[in-house]
Amino acid sequence: MNNTGNIWSVSRLTGEIKRLLEEGLPPIWLEGEISNYKVHTSGHHYFTLKDVGAQVPAVMWRTRPEPAFNLRDGLKVRVYGRVVVWEQGGRYQFDVYQVLPAGLGALQAAFEALKNKLAAEGLFSVSRKRPLPRFPNVIGIITSRTGAAIHDLAWGFANRFPPAKLYLVPVAVQGETAAREIAAAIALFNSLNLVDVLIIGRGGGALEDLWAFNEEIVVRAVVNSVVPVVSAVGHEVDVTLSDLAADVRAPTPTAAAAIVVPDRKELLEALQLSRYRLTRALERTLKNWRERIKSLSTGYGFRRAVGRVTEERMRLSALGQRIETAVKYRTERYRQRLDNQRERLRALSPTAVLERGYCLARRRDDSLARSAAELAPGEDLTLHFSCDRAKVEVLEIFLNAE
Amino acid sequence: MPNNTYNTNSQSFETAYKRLEVIANRLEDSAVTLEESFQLFEEGQRLLNLCERMLDQAERKIKVLQAGGEGVEFKEEPLG
Numbered sequence: 001m002n003n004t005g006n007i008w009s010v011s012r013l014t015g016e017i018k019r020l021l022e023e024g025l026p027p028i029w030l031e032g033e034i035s036n037y038k039v040h041t042s043g044h045h046y047f048t049l050k051d052v053g054a055q056v057p058a059v060m061w062r063t064r065p066e067p068a069f070n071l072r073d074g075l076k077v078r079v080y081g082r083v084v085v086w087e088q089g090g091r092y093q094f095d096v097y098q099v100l101p102a103g104l105g106a107l108q109a110a111f112e113a114l115k116n117k118l119a120a121e122g123l124f125s126v127s128r129k130r131p132l133p134r135f136p137n138v139i140g141i142i143t144s145r146t147g148a149a150i151h152d153l154a155w156g157f158a159n160r161f162p163p164a165k166l167y168l169v170p171v172a173v174q175g176e177t178a179a180r181e182i183a184a185a186i187a188l189f190n191s192l193n194l195v196d197v198l199i200i201g202r203g204g205g206a207l208e209d210l211w212a213f214n215e216e217i218v219v220r221a222v223v224n225s226v227v228p229v230v231s232a233v234g235h236e237v238d239v240t241l242s243d244l245a246a247d248v249r250a251p252t253p254t255a256a257a258a259i260v261v262p263d264r265k266e267l268l269e270a271l272q273l274s275r276y277r278l279t280r281a282l283e284r285t286l287k288n289w290r291e292r293i294k295s296l297s298t299g300y301g302f303r304r305a306v307g308r309v310t311e312e313r314m315r316l317s318a319l320g321q322r323i324e325t326a327v328k329y330r331t332e333r334y335r336q337r338l339d340n341q342r343e344r345l346r347a348l349s350p351t352a353v354l355e356r357g358y359c360l361a362r363r364r365d366d367s368l369a370r371s372a373a374e375l376a377p378g379e380d381l382t383l384h385f386s387c388d389r390a391k392v393e394v395l396e397i398f399l400n401a402e
Numbered sequence: 403m404p405n406n407t408y409n410t411n412s413q414s415f416e417t418a419y420k421r422l423e424v425i426a427n428r429l430e431d432s433a434v435t436l437e438e439s440f441q442l443f444e445e446g447q448r449l450l451n452l453c454e455r456m457l458d459q460a461e462r463k464i465k466v467l468q469a470g471g472e473g474v475e476f477k478e479e480p481l482g
Contacts, residue, residue, distance in 0.1 A: 135416035145466065154464050154481040163415040163456040166464040167476055188467075192474060264457050267419075271453050274422055278446040281429035285439040288432060 011087070018085035021092060027082040030094060031102050032056070034075045045071060049079065049094060060096040074108040077101055111214055115241055118216070123223045124244040130228045132248060133196045136260060138165045140195035140227065142185040145170035148203040149232065149253040156257025160264055167195060173202035178212035183221035190226050197260055198227045200242060201253050204234025213240035222246055232256035354386035372397050415456050422449045 032049030043062035081096040143149045171181035222245040231246035243249040250256035361369040425446040465476035
């Protein structure tokens with residue numbers, strides 16, 4: 001039973017595996033899709049070749065002929081090479097001698113098909129994109145509770161913008177249930193009317209790990225979200241369909257935090273600037289008012305006001321002068337006219353006539369003698385001079401006709 | 403009992419910050435009366451202090467949805 005001859009060392013087993021695989025499998029052409037593609041600093045290419053059912057790690061040493069096209073994840077290729085076993089690592093891998101393109105990988109083809117379909121519906125249209133709130137107060141996060149993404153996001157928000165309140169709906173971000181959970185979480189946040197912005201995401205991974213973010217149910221949930229959505233899916237593939245549908249795409253969760261909230265330091269600086277603005281504005285207002293008051297006493301306005309008063313007074317006094325002159329002139333004219341009238345009246349008075357040497361002859365009955373014809377010789381008359389009288393007798397009558 | 407009251411800050415940072423911008427603009431307007439200037443300045447100072455306080459308070463907590471139970475409940479947990 002415990003025959004020591006039957007106990008193998010690990011090295012012996014591995015050596016046997018190596019011999020079996022390397023001798024049993026000749027160099028072959030292998031077709032598969034590239035994922036986890038990396039170029040090491042040494043210049044060697046590392047990637048995984050996979051199909052729907054299996055995957056095999058592959059390496060292409062720097063010394064091999066450089067491929068005629070860029071290797072990248074999702075690319076379906078045909079490679080020529082053979083299986084080698086790395087004994088120290090206990091791993092086998094495909095040693096690639098040569099790479100040829102083999103059209104689009106199956107996943108890539110599915111991705112392109114869905115992308116074209118949703119794009120035709122306008123779901124990725126730029127006009128659908130909504131602006132993010134400037135200072136989101138409450139932020140909803142949809143990612144794994146245990147992944148690096150939630151750590152990066154929470155840390156980023158706490159440091160950049162402490163007022164932000166964070167709500168997390170934990171979901172699986174890969175695997176069978178992931179897409180349904182992510183879509184449900186988006187709908188949940190929308191029904192709660194709780195958050196100002198939503199972040200969906202996960203850390204980096206291979207194309208198939210990020211696949212949930214390419215599924216139609218997730219893309220449609222993003223599109224239907226009333227709350228703006230930021231996608232923050234790791235950066236190993238170019239883009240996911242959720243990235244295309246989201247209002248803003250962040251290359252990583254850390255970048256998402258920087259996009260969604262302003263930086264505390266910048267805000268503090270802005271507040272400092274506001275403080276300066278307020279103080280300066282108040283100072284200027286006070287200075288303005290001081291100057292306004294000052295200009296009231298010495299300024300043009302005040303001088304103008306004083307000048308106007310003087311002007312008015314002068315105009316008033318000039319007017320008075322004119323009225324006085326006019327009144328004087330008129331008085332003078334009236335007086336002269338009055339004197340003339342008086343002169344004329346005087347000239348008409350009988351006394352004035354008598355003064356010039358005439359006299360009136362009155363008969364006994366005191367009536368005026370107006371012609372000799374009405375008199376008789378011997379009749380008494382009284383001659384009235386200007387200041388005295390004399391009694392006379394008519395001696396003879398001389399009638400005019402004779 | 404479903405917990406559906408999710409109180410955020412009674413005054414959000416955004417509200418305070420936007421009001422602050424309005425005040426600064428108004429105060430820089432030369433048409434403002436002297437009395438209004440003083441009122442605006444005082445309100446501005448108050449908002450500045452509030453905003454700075456908000457930026458200085460680090461809660462470092464995250465509310466995580468609790469599975470199960472009635473309604474939707476978030477439980478505060480320290481940042482991961």
